Amino acid sequence: MEFTAEMIAGLLGGTIVGDKNAAVHTVSSIEGGKKGALTYLSNPKYEQYIYSKVAIAEGGLLGRGPGNSVRRDFIPHANNDYIFAILAEELGFFGCIAIIILLFAIVFRCFQVSRKTHSPFAAYVCVGMAGMLMFQTI
Helix, strand or coil, X not given: CCCCHHHHHHHHHHHHHCCHHHHHHHHHCCCCXXXXXXXXXXXXXXHHHHHHHHHHHXXXXXXXXXXXXXXXXXXXXXXXXXXXXXXXXXXXXXXXXXXXXXXXXXXXXXXXXHHHCCCHHHHHHHHHHHHHHHHHHC
């Protein structure tokens, strides 16, 4: 049996609806190393991770447009934990690159302000804010 995208979609569809028997049957009918991949996909612990990758992939180059996300309903805590996946689906690859560039521009500007200030406290605050933003971005 060939490992196809339809099997993954069926497996994910089985976990969405809650039909675990279909997922177990699909996994048991596959031999070799492919069984491990499908077992990984059917594990509910990785469900949010898988849906986020699907949302990023569905965004394409230009995205679906702001507010037109489909996977927002499937990703638990999409408004805080996996917000970048939703932004990637809505804005696409170019929108994600623009967001990353803007974030690094803000960090760069914080470092510039910290160098130009005369107060050491203000410099530490600027560097601290830049560090926190960089840490959250990465």
